[in-house]
Amino acid sequence: MKEFDVLVVGELNVDIILDRINGFPEIGKEILSEKLTVTLGSSSAIFASNLSTLGAKVAFLGKIGKDSHAELVKSTLKAKNVNVENVIETSEFNTGVTVVLNYDTDRANVTYPGAMDHLSLDDITDVILSKAKHLHLSSVFMQPGLKPGVTELFKRAKKLGLTTSLDPQWDPSEKWELNIKELLPLIDIFLPNIKEFQFITKASSIDQGIEKVKDFANAIVIKDGVNGAHLWNNNKLVTKEAYLNSKVADCIGAGDSFDAGFISQFIKGVPLENCLQYGNVSGAVNTTKRGGTTAFSSLEDFKEIANRKFSVKL
Ligand SMILES: Nc1ncnc2c1ncn2[C@@H]1O[C@H](COP(=O)(O)OP(=O)(O)OP(=O)(O)O)[C@@H](O)[C@H]1O
Ligand SMILES: [Mg+2]
Secondary structure (H helix, E strand, O other): OOOEEEEEEOOOEEEEEEEEEOOOOOOOOOOOEEEEEEEEOOHHHHHHHHHHHOOOOEEEEOEEOOOHHHHHHHHHHHHOOOEOOOOEEOOOOOOEEEEEEEOOOOEEEEEEOHHHHHOOHHHOOHHHHHOEEEEEEEOHHHOOOOHHHHHHHHHHHHHOOOEEEEEOOOOOOOOOOOOHHHHHHHOOEEOOEHHHHHHHHOOOOHHHHHHHHOOOOOEEEEEOHHHOEEEEEOOEEEEEOOOOOOOOOOOOOHHHHHHHHHHHHHOOOOOHHHHHHHHHHHHHHHOOOOOOOHHHOOHHHHHHHHHHHHOOOO
């Protein structure tokens, strides 16, 4: 018996969100904001929290500092029943922080990556990997300490019998350097969004991208916003439409919630097309409330929203 269903390896940071800001910042001047929210950020944390809400036993492995933000990260994950015993605390660096200046339609972000830049392959031992049935890694381009070791990490996970998934997320450097020929054979479920998929495969359409990776990839799930999501598996491309939300609160974390929905079913052995549908429901439910985890306060609430807003009985 394994202790955890899913080990999530990823980035952790705190979001400091300033709302209702009186103008734009300028050097040498001071302006005021009328609303402050300090909350756990990072797409890996949204994924882990929501996967736990959907019923999986989840452990997190990431790197944070030894500061007050570290306490916020740990207590928020713990409150969602995510095991944090393998979250590494270092006194060498501070916990990562993103300062978000939130204006009506868009936001300006400044990120200090801090400790999350320094998670490396050596931090993820075989003992920890052996405790889980499934390994999920998110935001590979945001983790420069881990990125060179990512193929080796998945090789070890596979050797130890884990199933695997990877959500690459955006590459802030926009170089999109990933050795997919080596990496994708080791990933059971690859979870990019459509832009990420096209940049990573250096293709201008889904079909062209699939053509480039089909000889060595396993299942590929491509998130496509309001168009739903596409699954390429067994030489076949299937599309499932989104459960369109006409009154979107915001889309923060929709992709991570999609991943959580998909993987919550995959680890139970549910057929991939049904996992795809569950992913779409989870992404849609995410958009009904502000932030990435608010709509996932409990499994009952999640199911109630799915039923009431999208007529899906789970
Ligand atoms: N307006 C919407 N209504 C219903 N469902 C939506 C909407 N927007 C997104 N979704 C669902 O959420 C899923 C993921 O969204 P998206 O394609 O934006 O992922 P992403 O770009 O990886 O997001 P993220 O920015 O969170 O990483 C979609 O595949 C879809 O199922
Ligand atoms: Mg995403």
